Amino acid sequence: MSLADFVCHGALACAVVMPRSEIKKKVIDAPEVVEVIGYIPNVSRLLRALYECKYADYFGALAGVETDHLSVSRYLYAHRRFYTREMRIRGYAQLLESYLSLTIKSMADSFGVTQDFIDKELARFVAAGRLHCVIDKVGGVVETNRPDTKNAQYQNTIKQGDLLLNRIQKLSGVISI
DSSP: OOHHHHHHHHHHHHHHHSOHHHHIIIIITOHHHHHHGGGOHHHHHHHHHHHHTOHHHHHHHHHHHIIIIITTOTTTGGGHHHHHHHHHHHHHHHHHHTOSEEEHHHHHHHHTSOHHHHHHHHHHHHHTTSSOEEEETTTTEEEEOOOOHHHHHHHHHHHHHHHHHHHHHHHHHHHHO
């Protein structure tokens, strides 16, 4: 594997999992990446568009990455649909994070796609629980509803406590015999 391929795979992996603030420091401005990124332009465009919140460019670069890198890579070919779906979710979530409500039209304009496409995509991701928002089709508005982290932590603690109690009860039953 060449250095350019290695950097390409690393940059694509970082784009999915790293927070936006770290992408700039650890990927876009990293000297190892800067040295090679000129040979992989769609990846560079994707990272810069994600960081700079240029979502229409982001979708164009994502399409280019899919055709130029994911579809021809023997390592990434099987995961190309997953990758593009996760990156679309990431773009939508990043835009929605900044607003309490947003019109479907302005969101479609931001991403350079039709309102129908955005409506179908968001509906699918909201139904799957991947985006935390509500779509008002009549009003043409998307309203974000950020999840309550304290409640989620509480539920997780209760669940883990129940599992621990069940294990202790099973262990005490085995020991008493």
